[in-house]
């Protein structure tokens with residue numbers, strides 16, 4: 185079903201509206217005269233619009249749920265210099281009949297490709313049969329299968345977009361591999377070697393609970409009840425423990441270490457980890473997670489101030505970051521290099 189009118193086109197009052205919208209919020213309220221009315225927040229890829237239904241509330245109020253699509257007839261209205269919509273008729277629209285691109289406000293990332301890269305990475309790099317089996321089982325969990333390519337890694341600050349979680353995980357896997365390779369070249373005299381398979385399992389599982397902690401679709405994300413009450417660390421711990429217990433003869437120390445990685449990945453108790461990192465792989469996981477999240481949020485806070493020397497303070501560090509030395513001015517550099525014939529003598 186084609187969507188003809190978009191919210192960005194509804195900037196004036198008295199525009200007749202006949203179009204499909206995504207219902208991001210639905211509330212049944214009472215007028216001062218104690219009459220029911222519906223208050224809706226409607227969304228499409230171009231923005232958000234408040235909408236009201238005062239007539240025939242009984243016929244329409246149970247017709248659709250929050251986070252569904254509706255066809256709406258109505259007229260725009262102006263109140264307090266804001267445009268809203270007075271609805272006269274609502275029809276439920278089947279999700280299979282809409283073009284999803286009309287309703288996604290952000291681009292999102294290609295979760296499909298990132299996920300297949302994650303699977304390839306595991307295939308090539310994880311050797312331990314128990315770890316491999318466990319990762320395979322968790323990534324086949326019905327809730328994970330349904331959500332993994334679409335889920336954000338956070339509500340704001342880092343990877344807070346469709347597909348952000350799997351992008352974050354893939355980035356961390358690649359970064360972890362570089363660290364593993366680095367310390368392979370600098371072996372410890374004490375004979376300690378990083379357990380690569382354990383570290384990669386920690387990367388895969390560390391935020392897996394976010395698929396329950398954050399709910400919503402079409403970038404209409406919020407913390408679920410489970411998320412608010414349990415948090416992603418506990419949810420991930422519980423999920424992975426259950427899957428480990430299904431694998432016969434899973435080594436008990438390996439189980440402890442995998443669960444420790446999940447529990448300690450926030451690094452400090454004050455950041456929600458019940459234990460702090462106590463094995464080398466947990467320390468690496470914590471720093472890689474932290475680095476990936478913070479750099480992502482800094483890069484992202486630059487976009488809103490493209491030509492500025494400082495980012496905004498809307499990032500994980502909650503401060504402005506100087507990017508005057510980090511600007512991508514490679515073309516300028518090449519020109520300068522060509523014009524400057526003097527070689528630096530050291």
Ligand SMILES: [Fe+2]
Pocket residue numbers: 390391416449450
């Ligand atoms: Fe986390």
Ligand SMILES: [Fe+2]
Pocket residue numbers: 352390391473477
């Ligand atoms: Fe993370």
